[in-house]
Amino acid sequence: MPPKATKRKACAGAEVKATAKTRKTATKPKKAETAKTLSVAGKTAAKASVADARKTLAGITAGLLEPGWKKALAGEFEKAYFAEIAKFVQKERAAGTVHPAADKVFSAFNETPLAKVRVVIIGQDPYHEPGQAHGMCFSVLPGIKPPPSLKNIYKELATDVKGFQAPDHGYLLPWAKQGVLLLNATLTVREGHKEANSHSKCGWQKFTDAVIRVLNEHAEGVVFLLWGGFAQKKCKIIDTTRHKVIETGHPSPLSIKKWMGCKVFSRCNAELKKLGKGDVDWKLT
Numbered sequence: 001m002p003p004k005a006t007k008r009k010a011c012a013g014a015e016v017k018a019t020a021k022t023r024k025t026a027t028k029p030k031k032a033e034t035a036k037t038l039s040v041a042g043k044t045a046a047k048a049s050v051a052d053a054r055k056t057l058a059g060i061t062a063g064l065l066e067p068g069w070k071k072a073l074a075g076e077f078e079k080a081y082f083a084e085i086a087k088f089v090q091k092e093r094a095a096g097t098v099h100p101a102a103d104k105v106f107s108a109f110n111e112t113p114l115a116k117v118r119v120v121i122i123g124q125d126p127y128h129e130p131g132q133a134h135g136m137c138f139s140v141l142p143g144i145k146p147p148p149s150l151k152n153i154y155k156e157l158a159t160d161v162k163g164f165q166a167p168d169h170g171y172l173l174p175w176a177k178q179g180v181l182l183l184n185a186t187l188t189v190r191e192g193h194k195e196a197n198s199h200s201k202c203g204w205q206k207f208t209d210a211v212i213r214v215l216n217e218h219a220e221g222v223v224f225l226l227w228g229g230f231a232q233k234k235c236k237i238i239d240t241t242r243h244k245v246i247e248t249g250h251p252s253p254l255s256i257k258k259w260m261g262c263k264v265f266s267r268c269n270a271e272l273k274k275l276g277k278g279d280v281d282w283k284l285t
């Protein structure tokens with residue numbers, strides 16, 4: 001091959017290598033830039049997700065105002081299962097009506113400070129009819145007709161507590177103010193005649209188990225009134241070396257025969273007396 005041809009071939013080869021090198025060099029920054037963009041987008045999405053989760057959690061926990069309970073239950077609010085409760089309830093509220101209102105979910109805790117709890121009544125879940133539930137088991141706000149179970153509670157009180165007269169309302173706040181924690185095992189419910197226990201499997205049971213454990217740790221000599229089989233399932237969590245338990249039938253019309261004559265209110269005061277604590281004034285008039 002002539003010298004000039006060899007020289008041209010060598011130059012052409014050099015140009016090809018240079019072009020390939022230039023392309024390779026140009027590709028590296030582009031890939032790095034794409035990776036960086038994806039990383040930034042991922043971090044932004046993660047931050048947004050965390051912010052949404054915090055907002056959802058705050059939407060349900062903001063209603064707990066009582067300092068003692070707030071501090072004692074803070075650890076529960078940070079657990080994964082409670083985040084799932086918050087997500088579930090938020091979704092349910094978006095789809096329809098849920099009782100009680102968001103700011104009333106923790107009313108029982110706000111009205112009965114942890115340091116003042118001396119009696120606990122455990123209900124099943126909130127009333128599911130419009131306008132009834134306000135965060136305290138068996139209680140309804142003034143102006144709302146007492147439901148059947150509450151009417152049966154009044155009937156037993158009339159035979160058990162001297163001087164008791166059934167009021168024309170179902171507002172049990174005076175009990176809460178005396179240290180009676182009116183705790184539902186499930187704290188929310190979907191509205192509707194057939195929606196009882198509609199939120200019982202979303203995690204609330206685990207949360208109210210934790211509430212009882214808080215009482216085991218922070219309270220002494222509490223009298224637990226467990227009405228019916230549902231409430232009595234909680235007995236296994238109660239530290240009976242520290243607290244007293246009274247089990248009776250439920251005041252529902254479906255179990256009225258097991259409820260009437262149980263004298264649970266006078267028995268409760270008798271136990272409080274043994275513990276060196278004052279009676280609960282069960283009168284509401």
